[in-house]
Amino acid sequence: MSVTDLEPYTTEDGREIGGVVMEMKNITLRFGGVVAIKDISFDIRQGEIRAIIGPNGAGKSSMLNVISGFYTPSEGQVWYQGQPRPAMKPFEIARQGVARTFQNIALFEGMSTLDNIMTGRLTHMKSSMLSQGLWWGKAQQEEAKHREVVEKVIDFLEIQNIRKTPVGRLPYGLKKRVELARALAAEPQILLLDEPMAGMNVEEKEDMSRFILDVNDEFGTTIALIEHDMGVVMDLSDRVVVMDYGKKIGDGTPDEVRNNQDVIDAYLGVAN
Amino acid sequence: EGLSTPNLSYRTGPFAATGIPLMNGQRDYMLMLNARDGGIGGVPVDFSECETGYSTEKGVECYEATKGDAIVTQPWSTGITLQVLPKTNVDEIPILAPGYGFSPMADGSVFNWAFNMPGSYWDAASMILNEISGNDLSTLSGQKIAFLHLDHPFGKEPLPFLENMAEEHGFELLPIPVGLKEMQNQSAQWLQIRRERPDYVVMWGWGAMNAGALTEAVKTRYPMDQFLGVWWSGHDGDMEALGEAGTGYRSISYSAPQPDAQVMADIREYVFDKGDSLATESELDWVFYQRGLVISAMLAEGIKTAQDHFGEGEITASQLRWGLENINLTDERLAEMGMTGMVAPFSTSCSNHTGHAGGWMLQWNGSEWEVASDHLMPDSEAIRPLEVAAAAEYAEANAPWPIADCE
Amino acid sequence: MEFLKKLFVDPFVEMVSYPDFLMQVLWEGLVSGVLYSLIALGFVLIFRSSRIFNFAQGIMVVFAALTLVGFHAMGIPAWVSVIFTLGVMALLAITIERVVLRPLVGQPDIILFMATIGITLFLIGGGELIFGGETKRMITSDLGIPTGSVDFEPFGGLLILQHLDITSVAAAVVLVTGLLIFLNKTRMGRAIRALGDDHQAALSVGISLRTVWVLVWFIAGVIALMTGIFWGARAGVSFALEVIAYKALPVLMLGGLESITGAIVGGLAIGLLEKLFEIYWGQPLLGGGTETWFAFVLALIVLLFRPQGLFGEKIIERV
Amino acid sequence: MLDAEKTNNALLEVNNIEVIYNHVILVLKGVSLSVPKGGITALLGGNGAGKTTTLKAISNLLHSERGEVTKGSVSYQGQEVQELNPAALVKRGVIQVMEGRHCFEHLTVEENLLTGAYTRRDGRAEIERDLEMVYTYFPRLKERRKSQAGYTSGGEQQMCAMGRALMSRPETVLLDEPSMGLAPQLVEQIFEIVKSVNEGEGTTFLLAEQNTNVALKYAHYGYILENGRVVMDGPADELRENPDVKEFYLGVSDDGRKSFRDVRSYRRRKRWLS
C-alpha cells in the first residue's frame, strides 16, 4: 500500500478506511518573521488514525490549530469533505464535526468534570433560553437526554468517580482524560489530539491507547494525533506525517517513516 | 427624655470640609441651651447627629432611623430633602431646611411640613441680582452672567428662577456645570469663562468646589469683584487658603457673624470653655459656625413658639409644625436671644414657610469677611408666582397630595 | 448643514482666530495630562510587578499629601516632613504586603483588584479619622515650590503659565526618566517584569515576592506623594482628591497597562484631547461636562483597534 | 555505590509529611524520602500520586495553591526548612523546575534565563559564561533567544525552564516531569544533560517522572508513589528488574515489549495499595 493510493481498504484488524475527508493543500503559516509551517500538504482519510510527529517547535500544534480554525493559514487551503473550506470562525468548524484536545490542557477549571463534558454536547443542544430559564419541557428533557450520552462517555473512559469533582483539582493525567471525554461527547467526525499521552506513565498510556483505538473502532471516528512517544505512534497509527522546522520531511506508514533517513536524522535519532 | 431634634449631618465625604463648621454651630447652640437654660421651656433638647456623608441613600437610612421620636428632621442636603419631602407628609414630621432644599417649599399650603426659612435659593439668587444691578434689574440688560454650579440638585435649584429673570430682564445666562468629579479640576470651566468673558460669575458651589473655583479664578485673573457666590460658597476655610488673592469676592448670606454677640459669650462660657465643643477656637468666628448657631436658634424659636401656644413643654412633631409656621422673630426677640444682627428679623405663616428674611453681602477683604452691603431683600413679587406655580406642579406630579387651606 | 458646520468648521475657525486661547487650552491640557500620567505611573509599576490593578493609587495620593501636611502642621520643617512622609509610605507598603498581598498570592486578578478597593476604603476611613475631613492647604511655599506665574503675549493675546505647573512638569520628567532607567537597566527591573508573568515561577527561581512588592509599593507611594504635592497645590488637599484616580484608568487603558511609556503618552494625550474636546465641542454643542467620559470613550475606541492599548504587551493567546 | 551512602549522607530528607489542600483534601499521607548528595533520585508514580505535591512541599511552593504541610518535616543539610520562603531556599541552592514549564511569557528567552541568575551575586562575566553553557546544552534556545517565551513551542519552553534553573548554579534541582511533551531525542538529551550536570558539577537531582523507562535508566535510586504514599523504593537497577515495575511502569512483560495495539484485549487493575 502506498500513500497516494486512495482506494478504501480494510486494515489487518478489520477497520474500514475510506476516502479522503480532509486535505491540507500547500499550507503556509507565518507569525511576523517566524514561519511555523512551510508549504505543507497532506490528507486524512475516513476512519484512519493519522499521526503527526516531529521535533519540538516543528509546527505540529500549529498545524492542528489550522485544521481547527484557530489559525488562518497565510497561504494554502484546507479541504473538507471534498470542498475547499471557506473562511470560518473556529466555532463553526467545531460545529462541522471537528473536535480536539489541547497540548496545554484547556479545560474549564471552574466547572465540574460532568459539566465540562456536557459542554462537548452543546453543539447538539437546541432549547431556547426562555425554556431553559423556566426549566420546563424541552430544556429539561434535553438536559437529561444529553446527560445520558455524556454518561456513556464517562463510563467508556472510566471516570465515573470524578464526575462531580471540579476539574481544577484533578491530577494532570485525569485532566487529559476529561479533555478527551469532552471532545468525544461532541461525537465528532474528526478528532484532533494534541499530545494526549504527555505526562503519563506506561500504564496510563496503555489506557489512553485503548480509548483511542476503541473510539476509532466503535464509532469510526477519524483521528489525527500528535504524540512524542514513538512506541504509541508506531503502534496506533495507520499513517504518519513527519514535520521538521515547519516542513514536511516524511509521510507514510509507520514502517516507511521509521526507515526514512531524513526522519531518523531529524527526529528519531538512532535509538529507535 | 427631652425634645428629640436629630440632625442628618455630614462630617465625612467630599463635602465634609464645609459641613463640619455648620454642624458644630448647630450642635453647640443646643448644648448651650441645655447648659444655660436647661433646654427650651425647661425641657432639655436631645440633639443627636446621624452621619450621611452627603449620600442620599444614607440620608434615607438616617431619616428612617431617627424619625421615630423626633419632632423635626434636618436633612442637610437638597438631594436628601427631595427624597424625604414627600415622606414627611405621611410621617407627619416637620422638615427644616434653612436656606436650602426646594425653593417652592415656601408655599406652605402645598408643603405643609417643610420649612426653609430664613431664605430660599431663589431668594439668594434674587438678592445677588439685586446687588449687582444696584437694585435695578433693567441695567443688566445685554450683560452676560455665568452661573457656575455644582451639577447636583443643589446646584441646579436656582436655574428656573435665573432663567426666568434672564428672559424678563434681557441678560444672557450662561450655566456652567461642575461635575462632582471635576470639583478640583475646573480648568475647562474657567477656560470657558475666559473665552466667554461674562460680566459676572455667580457660583452655586459646595465642598471642594468652592476652593477649586476660587483658585482657578485667581489663575484666570477673573476680577474678584465680579465674582459672587451663594451662602454656601462663603467658607472662611476656603478663603483663608486663598488669602489676599481672594480680596473682593462676595458671598450672599442670610446670616452675619457677630463675634461680640451675647450668644457667643454664652457659647464660650457654657460649651466651648468646658471642652464640650467639637469646634476649634478660630472656627467660632467663622461665618459657617455662626450660621449653624442661627439655624439651631430658629429651630429653638419654633419649639418655643409651639410650647407657648400649646402650653406644653414636651411638644409633638405636629405641634412643632405649628410653631415653625408661626415664628415671629423680631429685633426685640433677637436682642433677647443675644443674636442681634446675626440674622434679619422675619416671620412665617401658613402660606409662607420661608420667611424671606433677606440678607447681606459679605465681602472677603483679604483676611476675613466683612458685611459689605445694607440689608438686602429678595424680589418677592418676582419669586412668589414662580413658587406657587412650581409647588402646584409638584403637587400634581405627586398626586394625591394634601393641600392646606391657609385662609 | 448648520449642525455639520458647528461640528466641523466652527471649532477650527475659533482655534485659528484666537491662537493665544488655543495655546492656553493646550497648556492646561498638558498640565492635567502630566498629573494623570503620574497617577497612572503608580498603577503601571504595581501592575507590572504583580498584575495587581491597584485601585488604591488614588487614595494613596490623598494619604501621602495629608501625611505631609499633617507632619508640617505639627511644626516639623517641610523637608523633614517629606522624609517622614516617605517613611510612612514605606510603612504602608510593608503593611500592605504583609497583611493583604502575601495571603493573596496567586489569586485571580479580580480578587486582588477587589482587595485594593478594600485598602482604599480602609485608608479613606482611617485617613479621615486621623486627619479629619477639612480641606488642608498644601505647604507649597514651605517646600520651595515657586508660586506666581509668567505671562506671554503671543499673537497679541495672553498666555498665563503658572510656576507651579511648570515645576510639576519638570519634576515629572525627572521622575519618569529615573523610573525608566530603573526598570530597563537593572536586575530588579527584570525581576519585576518576571513577577508579573508568573508568581509561582518567579518564586521558584528565587525572586522574593516580598522584597519586590514592598519596593514597588513604596515607589508607588513616592509617586503618590509627588502627585499629591502638585495636585494638592492646585486644589487643596482633601478626600475629594480621590476621584482623580478614576482619571488614571482610561490613561492606563489607552497606554497599555504595563507600559511606562504608555502611561505618559496616554496621560498627555488624554489631558490634551479631553480639554480640546470640552472647550471646542463639548461646551458649545453638548452642554459641557464631557470630561467625565471623554477619556473613557477615547480609550475604548483605541482599544477596539489595539486591544492591549497603545504600548501594552500583546496579549498572548495560544492553545 | 551511592545507595550505601544514602542513609548517612542524605542532603535532603523528607520525614513523613502530610499535605492537605484547601483544608479538606488530603493528598500526601505520610511520605518519607531521603535524597543523597550528588545523586539522581527519581520519584515515580502515576497521575495524581502526589509527586508534584511532594516537590512543592519541599520547595515551599504549596502555600500559593492553598495547600499546607500539616505533619512531618523537611530538612536540608540537616536543617529544617519548612519555614523558609522559596527565595531563601533558592539561595541555599535548592531550585525547582515546575511542572508545565511556567516560563515568563512576556520576557524573551534570554531574559528568562537571566532571571534564573537572580539570586547570584558573582558578577556579570560568570553569568555570561553560564548563559553560554546553557546555550551549548540547548542550541535551540540560542536560536530563539530574542523571541518572547510565550510564543515558543512547548518543547522550547521546557528547555527554557530547565536552562533557567541551571542558571542559578544550584546545588539541588527538583525537576518535575522534565520529559513531558518532549521529542524522544530531546528526552534523552535532557537526561543526558541532567547526568552530565550531575557528574560534572556534582549537582543533586530529585526528579519526578512518568517516563519510568528513562528515569530509571539515569537515576541512581527510585521511589514509587501511589495515592500519596511511598509504596516501594530501591536502587534504580533493582527497581528496573522488579516484575511489577516492569509490567506497570515499563510496559514490558515477560515476553518483551507489548504493542499498544494489544492493550485493549485485556484490562488490568492491580495495585500494591489503595
Added chain:
Amino acid sequence: MFYNTAGQFKTSYTKDQSLFPVKQDAILLGVVLLCAWIIFPMTASEFTFKTMLMPVLCYSLAALGLNVLTGFAGQLSLGTAAFMGVGAFACYKLITIFPEMNIIVAILLSGVFSSAVGVAFGLPSLRIKGFYLAIATLAAQFFLVWLFEKWHWLSNHNPSGAIEVPNIDMFGITVAGPNAAPVTQYYLILAIVTLITIVTINLTRGNQGRIWKATRDMDIAAELIGINLLKSKLTAFAVSSYIVGVAGALFVFLNLGAAEPNFFDIPLSFKILFIAIIGGLGSVMGNFMGAILIVALPVVIKFLPDAIGLEINPATVEHLNIMTVGALIIFFLIIEPHGLARLWQLIREKLIIWPFPH
C-alpha cells in the same frame, strides 16, 4: 453527623439534575424562604424594612445581574450602576408616559431598555478582554450618568434633575410613592427577586450556564469546541443588564422613592461588585450573603452604638464603619477568595466528613 449525604441516591438523571440533590440543602433553603416570606415581614419595623430588608434584596438582585456577567460569563463590569440607572429612568418614563401601566409590568419592561443598552456596550467585549474590557463598562458608567444629567427629558425636565416616584396604585393598593406601606413594597420586591433568582438559577445550571462558564474559564477553548463567543458574551450582557435594570427600577420605585443621576455613579457600581465578589463569583446564593454583609451590616454597625446607648461621635462611627467594610472585604478575600458561597460549601464538605478531619 446530621449533615450526612450518604444514602441519598438518585435513580434518574433528571433527579440528579434537580435543584437540591442534597436533602439538607433543600431544608436550609426552606428555612431561609420561611424567614423571608413570613417571619421577617411579621417582625420587622419600618426602619428595618426600608434600610435593611428592601435594600438587601435590591442589591442582591443587582449583584445577581452582575454575577451573571462577571461571575458566570467572566466579563468584568464596572458599569452596573449606570445600567441600574437606565432601568430606573426607563421605568420613570414608562410610568409617566403611560400612567395606566401596571407598575410590575413597567418594572419588568424597563429591564428591556437596560438590556439593550448593555448589549450595545457589550459589543466591544469580543475584542477587548479582562481589565481592558472594564474600560468599555466604565465608559458606559460615566457616559450614561452624564446623559441622565444632561438629557432633561429623562427626568421630565425636573429642575433638580432627579426622578421622583409618584403614588402608584395596583389593584387598589398603593404600592409605590410616599403613601405606600413598606410591607407591601417588601412583598413586591421579594416576589420579583425570588422569580428572577429562580429563572437565573435555571439558566446558569443548564446549557446556557455552561456556555457562559466555558467562555469565562477559557474563551479560546470555548470557541474551539463550538461556542459562538460573540453570542455567548452578548447574551450574558443582555441577561445581566436586564436583571440589573430591573434591580435599579425596583430600588428606586419601591424603596428609595427618588433618585438623582449621581446616585448611579461609580461608587454604587463598586458596592455591587463587592457584593458579588464577597458573596462569590459564579454563585447565585452568594449574592444574598454578600448583600447582607455589605449592605445590612454597615447599617447595624452605624446604629449599634446609639442603640446600646454608647456615646460616640457619629462621624467617628462612620469612619470606623468605612474602615470596617474595607477590612472585611480584605478579610473575606483572604479566608476564601471565592466568596462566602464557597466558604459555605467548604463548611458543608467538612460537615459531610465530620467528625473526621478529612
